């Protein structure tokens with residue numbers, strides 16, 4: 008009888024684990040995330056799901072997965088970082104096609120080959136790019152060229168962004184980091200397979216992004232345009248966003264589950280385009296790259312709360328040194 012009960016209990020446990028995994032959830036991630044919530048993140052009770060009207064097909068399904076993820080984990084849809092006031096959204100686990108198809112207008116060869124990628128764990132991602140007020144609060148300085156508390160911080164190198172994450176982690180006891188490139192594109196698309204999160208029609212980009220045609224060649228306060236289906240703002244445009252991975256020319260030799268190139272490398276990935284770039288550079292699949300010590304006038308970042316593992320920054324950082332000559336030179340070279 009005891010053996011029978013043990014077998015039944017084992018089956019119940021296995022089924023439970025399967026149900027959680029089947030919903031795209033990881034029990035370990037859930038408990039880790041709940042621990043994070045106890046340590047400085049509070050639920051945003053007023054958070055709601057944005058309208059998916061006008062967004063690409065697949066957006067509603069992605070938002071449904073997000074809703075299911077919230078229900079399955081018991082985690083809030085949106086949390087507030089008490090230290091900075093930064094708000095982050097729960098991005099569900101899921102699968103997507105990374106990269107652009109060969110016939111996408113404006114495509115570059117480094118956006119392929121397209122491949123199916125699985126993000127196996129939910130994570131929290133900043134709904135906005137990191138602002139200058141948040142930068143000042145964490146770093147005690149603000150390197151931005153165009154000043155404004157609610158403007159996204161810019162003139163930030165990859166090393167600077169990593170140092171911000173390290174210090175914020177130290178100050179809060181949470182683990183903040185940069186998104187992997189796969190996490191970034193998955194979150195940007197939010198279910199869409201089209202050029203942008205809404206469609207392939209660049210004429211609609213002005214509703215979602217500050218870019219060359221509508222920005223007046225300057226950054227704008229975060230969160231003024233329409234969000235994507237996950238509730239993330241300015242994934243297209245405003246400032247370019249650093250990713251954790253080092254840059255490689257092609258998507259090869261990486262696993263399909265939670266892919267990530269090594270952190271150390273000659274250059275690192277920037278995504279999403281910016282206020283001074285064209286619509287082609289704001290596509291979901293567009294990839295930019297730069298040396299980790301270089302800070303563009305248009306390079307910023309957004310953070311994720313790392314539920315497992317820890318990202319370590321390089322030692323060298325230009326945070327307190329202002330814009331270096333290498334930065335200015337590099338920027339002038341690429342300016343349109």
Ligand SMILES: [Ca+2]
Nearest residue numbers: 241244246279
């Ligand atoms: Ca952006």
